[in-house]
Amino acid sequence: MIPRCLPLCAALLGLLAACSYQPVAIAPGEQRPLITPTEQDGAPPEVLDPGSIADATPRAEVIRLAGNSNPYQVLGKTYHLVDDHRGFKQRGVASWYGTKFHGKATANGEIYSLYEMSAAHRSLPIPVYVRVTNLQNGRQAVVRVNDRGPFHSDRIIDLSYAAAVKLGFARQGTAAVEIEVIDTDNTGGEQAVADYYLQVAAFSQLASAQALQESLRQGMSYPVSVASQLADAQAIHRVRIGPLPDFATAQAARKALRGRWSGEPQLVVDERR
Template sequence: MLMAACGGAPPGDDGVSDGTPPPIDPAMVADAVVRPDPIRLSGNISPYTVNGRTYTVLDSAAGYRKKGTASWYGTKFHGRRTSNGEIFDVYAATAAHKTLPIPSYARVTNLDNNRSMVVRVNDRGPFHDNRIIDLSYGAAVKLGFANQGTAPVIVEALSVVGAEDRRFSEDGDYRNLQIGAYSNKASAEKLASGIATVIETPVQLSPVDGPHGRLYRLRAGPFSDAAALAQAQAALRAAGFPEGQPLP
């Protein structure tokens, strides 16, 4: 597990101090795009222990809102894997958090200047009692506290329509095919029935309440492997149905 350290913080477990990347224009740091990433076991083992202290990952990010101190981490971790296996980019809008599910999304607001941005939580940390979130250097630049190293912030988790929690599934790495999300239930049911005549894999229609009302999410799966998923997409295309998008 990657243990993050903010810029100017004490050396990490390998004795190497973190460093400041080349400066970047705040306008070049784009907010994270909220999307329904699946929550797998990777990065979410709970409880876990770091430096003799045990942490429990939240069952859900829903309703999380907390004030505290933010820090940032930089060149020491650039190019390394985060807790869920992604590659850390010091200029991307990402963050480390001790207990939010990975991945999840949060709006972070600097209470000193009221600057705000959306980040994607894909790492664990910061393992300091007085800090609640560790941001990438780029995010710290955009929020205006890269030079001083820390800032008082409020962290508010964002709801993600369509996200699946796969931590507690035996086959946590199975993949589904997202056909679409529809506002009209009757149309979604008709499409689901048609697709079910083309592929043998179960077709799932489930209601999801979002910011603009109720949608009916249509998915097919799970598929045992990538080849089975691709074969289903080909069959859907041939029959004139939407082929959908594979979920990560």
């Protein structure tokens, strides 16, 4: 994952480019100009009308392994996902990213579009929906987090260009914001259905797996099981915590596992079709 930022010079370049155009409203689904990723980050050729930009629509989604390695490293620094994203709030500085990353893959493999209402965050699971409030003008926007960043200690979230326009700070480059995770478990829509597991270890000997299973069961309020299967005629016995109903519970189980196991468990998601 390539870290991104919005240097002051890029923000000024974007401002100069924007000043040559009048704001235009482009309806959802309408053809937009073809954008080629650029070396310097900046704004697209046209200036978007903030009144025409719709929020992302929160819905329950399965949080898969893609984009959710925990911990993960960028430029030699280690980052951890939050233990519980439900009710998560944070204040700090927001920035935006645009043409340099348009059409490139995000942390979970989706393709970034500067016209979509999306965002990057260092420690929230992917995907979650976040309400962003510009503390300088009171404007709000709802975005879907599907990327990692910004990897600068003075910024807490990197927004798409469209989100920055809706919030009214695309020309400044940064703004003081508050972000709040939206509870998609109570949106009234169809719920994402999956079982979550934390794979703790794998053994070739069943007795070793059962010994660890019994050890972890002591004082652990989450189910611990052994899943056995043949791989290349060799039996593999995996010790797993689960099934767990959602990602937040999996994170709580991960926290409970600390101090009882020195390694980092691997997230396994079993989607029920």
